[in-house]
Amino acid sequence: MNDRPALPDAFDMAPVGLIESDFPDKFGIPRQPGLADAARASLVLLPPFDDPLTVRGLEAFSHLWLTFVFHQSPERWTPLVRPPRLGGNARVGVFASRSTHRPNRLGLSLVELVDIDTAHGVRLNLRGADLVSGTPVLDLKPYLPWAESRPEARAGFAPEAPPTLAVALSPAAEAELTRRDDGESLRALIRQVLAQDPRPAYRRGAEERVYGVRLRDVDVRFQARTDARGETRLEVIEIAPA
Amino acid sequence: MNDRPALPDAFDMAPVGLIESDFPDKFGIPRQPGLADAARASLVLLPPFDDPLTVRGLEAFSHLWLTFVFHQSPERWTPLVRPPRLGGNARVGVFASRSTHRPNRLGLSLVELVDIDTAHGVRLNLRGADLVSGTPVLDLKPYLPWAESRPEARAGFAPEAPPTLAVALSPAAEAELTRRDDGESLRALIRQVLAQDPRPAYRRGAEERVYGVRLRDVDVRFQARTDARGETRLEVIEIAPA
Numbered sequence: 424m425n426d427r428p429a430l431p432d433a434f435d436m437a438p439v440g441l442i443e444s445d446f447p448d449k450f451g452i453p454r455q456p457g458l459a460d461a462a463r464a465s466l467v468l469l470p471p472f473d474d475p476l477t478v479r480g481l482e483a484f485s486h487l488w489l490t491f492v493f494h495q496s497p498e499r500w501t502p503l504v505r506p507p508r509l510g511g512n513a514r515v516g517v518f519a520s521r522s523t524h525r526p527n528r529l530g531l532s533l534v535e536l537v538d539i540d541t542a543h544g545v546r547l548n549l550r551g552a553d554l555v556s557g558t559p560v561l562d563l564k565p566y567l568p569w570a571e572s573r574p575e576a577r578a579g580f581a582p583e584a585p586p587t588l589a590v591a592l593s594p595a596a597e598a599e600l601t602r603r604d605d606g607e608s609l610r611a612l613i614r615q616v617l618a619q620d621p622r623p624a625y626r627r628g629a630e631e632r633v634y635g636v637r638l639r640d641v642d643v644r645f646q647a648r649t650d651a652r653g654e655t656r657l658e659v660i661e662i663a664p665a
Numbered sequence: 666m667n668d669r670p671a672l673p674d675a676f677d678m679a680p681v682g683l684i685e686s687d688f689p690d691k692f693g694i695p696r697q698p699g700l701a702d703a704a705r706a707s708l709v710l711l712p713p714f715d716d717p718l719t720v721r722g723l724e725a726f727s728h729l730w731l732t733f734v735f736h737q738s739p740e741r742w743t744p745l746v747r748p749p750r751l752g753g754n755a756r757v758g759v760f761a762s763r764s765t766h767r768p769n770r771l772g773l774s775l776v777e778l779v780d781i782d783t784a785h786g787v788r789l790n791l792r793g794a795d796l797v798s799g800t801p802v803l804d805l806k807p808y809l810p811w812a813e814s815r816p817e818a819r820a821g822f823a824p825e826a827p828p829t830l831a832v833a834l835s836p837a838a839e840a841e842l843t844r845r846d847d848g849e850s851l852r853a854l855i856r857q858v859l860a861q862d863p864r865p866a867y868r869r870g871a872e873e874r875v876y877g878v879r880l881r882d883v884d885v886r887f888q889a890r891t892d893a894r895g896e897t898r899l900e901v902i903e904i905a906p907a
Contacts, residue, residue: 430801433677434734436769439760441672455812472760472768476744480757483821490732490771492676502718515722518681518714518805526714527678529732529804531773533813559672562771563760569826570697571775572814579725584811 438559440468440545442491445612446555447665449495451621451636451643454507455521456532457551458584458619461611464534464552466560473544482539486566487547491530492559493523500526508581511624515580530554533566587618589656591648599662605639609662613643617657622647630655637665680801681714682787684733687854688797689907691737693863693878693885696749697763698774699793700826700861703853706776706794708802715786724781728808729789733772734801735765742768750823753866757822772796775808829860831898833890841904847881851904855885859899864889872897879907 444464446452453459466489468477481487503514504522517525535550547563590613592600600606621636630647637643644661686706688694695701708731710719723729745756746764759767777792789805832855834842842848863878872889879885886903 430680430683430736430799433679434770434801434803435675436678436771437675438672439768455809457812474744476758477760478758479745479761480821481761483819484761485817485819486815488773490773494672502716503721516718516720518719519721519723519726519807521806521809525804526681527803528676529678531730531732531804531806533815557672559676561676561769562767562773564763564773565761565821565823566815566818567697567763567820567823568816568818569820569824570699572816572818573728573775573808574810574814574816575727576808576810576814577725577727578809578811579722579807581807581809582811 436492436561438469438492438561439472439563440466440560442466442552442554442556442558442560444552444554444556444558445639446637448637449555451616451638452555453553453616453619454585456534456553458553459612459615460535460551461608461615462550462552463608464549464554466547466549466563468545468547470544475541475545478539478541478545478547481536481547481565484565485535487534487536487549488562488564488566489530489532489534489552489554489560490562490564491532491554492561493525493528493530494557494559495555496523496528498528500524505624506580507624508585519579529561530558585619588620589654590614590617590659591656592659593661596659596662609639609641612638613659617643617645617659620657633660641665678734678803680711680734680803681805682708682710682802684708684794684796684798684800684802686794686796686798686800687881688879690879691797693858693880694797695795695858695861696827698776698795700795701854701857702777702793703850703857704794705850706791706796708789708791708805710787710789712786717783717787720781720783720787720789723778723789723807726807727777729776729778729791730806730808731774731776731794731796731802732804732806733774733796734803735767735770735772736799736801737797738765738770740770742766747866748822749866750827761821827861830862831896832856832859832901833898834901835903838901838904851881851883854880855901859885859887859901862899875902883907
């Protein structure tokens with residue numbers, strides 16, 4: 424490589440678009456894409472990338488890769504992290520994890536492409552995205568199943584989808600959903616998000632605590648309960664304006 | 666998002682490592698990973714990312730995502746590109762393609778992790794990589810088959826692996842392979858690379874032309890031939906020092 428110019432110390436990456444999603448905050452976002460397909464999200468391309476020509480032909484693909492920046496994560500990183508899948512106690516290398524606290528803060532999500540709206544600029548409507556609203560996206564690429572679908576791959580400490588919890592809604596929460604035009608899809612979203620157990624791993628014993636997760640324009644307040652068989656479920660106490 | 670600081674116009678991304686591979690040049694590199702598993706490649710982490718702790722636990726995963734920069738591609742991009750899969754004539758949007766000529770020049774490759782050498786810094790030995798030697802890598806992540814293997818995905822104009830060509834080697838080329846210690850693996854690599862037909866799509870008619878592809882330390886010179894049934898094969902004429 425002696426005949427090549429030296430590599431730059433860093434590459435400047437400009438966002439090509441921004442995410443608008445049902446997740447105004449990081450807390451509660453499923454830890455991998457595809458786990459909450461009731462979540463609405465769009466990728467809105469920014470000038471000069473918002474020319475409809477840039478996405479010509481993309482509608483023939485069902486799934487997309489998004490490469491994005493975990494812009495709300497700190498820029499500092501450490502060699503070891505504590506993945507929630509290991510209960511928040513065991514530590515693994517940052518590059519053996521999908522932690523958001525990583526060098527370059529790069530994220531990678533496989534999402535479904537629902538449709539493309541080019542009436543004003545370019546808006547890609549997505550399903551299954553796990554991205555906080557406002558996330559800057561650096562690239563999008565079509566998914567190639569013949570190259571990228573490897574069902575036989577070994578996946579260490581994350582060999583399968585995380586287990587889910589049962590979710591219950593209080594009468595007050597149900598009443599609030601009944602009042603809303605988007606009640607049905609919000610109910611599905613709440614169930615999918617809470618089933619993933621968004622509580623911090625190291626606090627999962629503290630059942631009296633009430634947590635709040637922001638979804639769309641509401642704050643969903645929930646608590647853990649243990650049933651007669653000793654199984655934990657999460658119960659939505661209240662759905663309040665955020 | 667009004668309570669958030671404004672997004673920066675660009676994000677600075679520092680390479681966390683560099684690729685060393687059997688591909689000293691861009692020409693001839695398979696257009697997707699996994700198509701030439703005889704290709705040797707390593708990812709060598711750079712300081713301060715070369716602490717063995719950063720990859721602790723990664724050996725339990727069989728496949729990795731690499732996010733990297735197509736550093737030899739021009740920084741300019743156009744809204745439409747001509748993918749080789751469409752014969753180099755039809756144009757699609759740059760974001761509907763995996764073209765290297767794209768905004769931010771970001772690449773994404775799924776590779777197999779063979780082993781990890783931490784004797785001096787961190788070297789990840791890979792299989793199936795489609796990366797030119799010297800490629801700067803911005804991130805690596807474990808592959809999660811339960812989230813990322815979607816065999817049912819529709820893939821538009823690239824619904825399956827590209828067709829392959831038959832490859833023949835001249836007696837002179839075979840003799841050169843016999844002289845080399847790595848003759849067997851180099852033969853496999855040459856066959857896999859040429860089977861992908863590295864010729865530019867728009868020139869595939871010009872059969873008299875001799876092409877050269879650099880693999881490891883040699884220049885593999887080849888030509889297209891048409892057999893009695895009208896089928897094209899690529900014939901290696903000569904394997905010469907690069």
